[in-house]
Amino acid sequence: MVALYITSSASGSGKTTLCAGLGKHLFSSGHRVGFFKPVITANNEKDSDTTFLKHIFGLEETQHILAPIFRDEVSLKNSLKEAYAKVTTSKDAVIIEGVFGQSDSSSDLVATLEAKVIVIADYAQELLPVIDTSRRFGEQLLGIVVNKVPRSRLERVRDEVSHLLEPAGIKILGILPEDRSLLALTIGELAEQIHGELLRGSEKSAELVENIMLGANVLDNTMNAGPLYFRRKANKATILKSGRPDMQMAALESPTTCLVLTGNTSIKEVVLARAKKKNVPVILARDDVPLVVTQIEEALGKSRFCQENKLPRLTEIMQEYFDFTTIERGLGLSL
Numbered sequence: 001m002v003a004l005y006i007t008s009s010a011s012g013s014g015k016t017t018l019c020a021g022l023g024k025h026l027f028s029s030g031h032r033v034g035f036f037k038p039v040i041t042a043n044n045e046k047d048s049d050t051t052f053l054k055h056i057f058g059l060e061e062t063q064h065i066l067a068p069i070f071r072d073e074v075s076l077k078n079s080l081k082e083a084y085a086k087v088t089t090s091k092d093a094v095i096i097e098g099v100f101g102q103s104d105s106s107s108d109l110v111a112t113l114e115a116k117v118i119v120i121a122d123y124a125q126e127l128l129p130v131i132d133t134s135r136r137f138g139e140q141l142l143g144i145v146v147n148k149v150p151r152s153r154l155e156r157v158r159d160e161v162s163h164l165l166e167p168a169g170i171k172i173l174g175i176l177p178e179d180r181s182l183l184a185l186t187i188g189e190l191a192e193q194i195h196g197e198l199l200r201g202s203e204k205s206a207e208l209v210e211n212i213m214l215g216a217n218v219l220d221n222t223m224n225a226g227p228l229y230f231r232r233k234a235n236k237a238t239i240l241k242s243g244r245p246d247m248q249m250a251a252l253e254s255p256t257t258c259l260v261l262t263g264n265t266s267i268k269e270v271v272l273a274r275a276k277k278k279n280v281p282v283i284l285a286r287d288d289v290p291l292v293v294t295q296i297e298e299a300l301g302k303s304r305f306c307q308e309n310k311l312p313r314l315t316e317i318m319q320e321y322f323d324f325t326t327i328e329r330g331l332g333l334s335l
Helices: 015-028 048-057 073-085 104-113 127-140 151-168 187-193 225-230 245-251 269-278 289-301 308-321 324-331
Strands: 002-008 033-036 093-100 116-122 141-149 172-177 197-200 211-214 236-241 258-262 282-285
Touching (some): 015 048, 093 104, 104 127, 127 151, 141 151, 172 308, 211 289, 258 289
Parallel strands (some): 002 116, 116 141
16 A cells, blocks of 8 residues: 655645546556545634545545544644554555645655655746755655646746756656636536525536626627627626626527626516526626626635536546656556
8 A cells, every 4th residue: 555645835736636636547547545634723624625535536434534633733743643544444545635835744744654745836836945845755756746837838837847857856747737627616606706696597506617708888789799799708607787688688698607797786587587598597796897806716716626527627637747657656556
């Protein structure tokens, strides 16, 4: 049985995403995969990442066993082996999701569990400090993954990263592109973030929204011009003022994931009827358009991976851009 510790240089770099993609690959290759996420916190709330990974890995262990809670680093150090032993039974590999940053607790955990290590660096961050801190893992370090790289810069970033990592003897395990579908919110999450009311379409609350689109007041929004404007983006939430039924009807003539209507004006029944016929959810938010847009943009920036319908796209990305062969060899797993 081998342990793989996945950590990152900052919060939101993609640890859960990588855990999901790597775990699903190992599972589909015939390996029995476990999961472990020791948490140092004062509260006892369930960890949504663990709930999600427990589900997609088909694990029988309870949330408490998979993500044991420790009061502080001292209690973690004293009880780590005992907690870890509970998730290793009948497993070929256990993926451990670590805390962000390479703290002393990370190094101690890796040493105690004899785990191999992958470090994730966010494209937006400076890479040299990540390299310096990654070196403390020594021979346990399998390599570094750079995540959320704009597609237009993939090749250039690979060259730049190679120039930095090769002299340090560190392997590049993947240069992963930024992908809107992995940053998407569900309709339900979007409604929650903008404090909106889902007027219809609650059965589609788990569907993903990848783009947002504003209805422009300057638009000559006849039934001929409107749909052409709104067709410019797919998988979108279209944000419109609640007092513009003409624009709402035009938006419904294009592929629309959901309508987000803002303001205090009552929604026309003809609009709701058309949305029902098109099977498009409608969210009513009482705030004005600029505030709703800001709320959605902030939510997209903090979006978590925990959606099963993101897995197919993640699998495609990792098959193309991630070095599974090096990982399996580094873990001593048969190909």
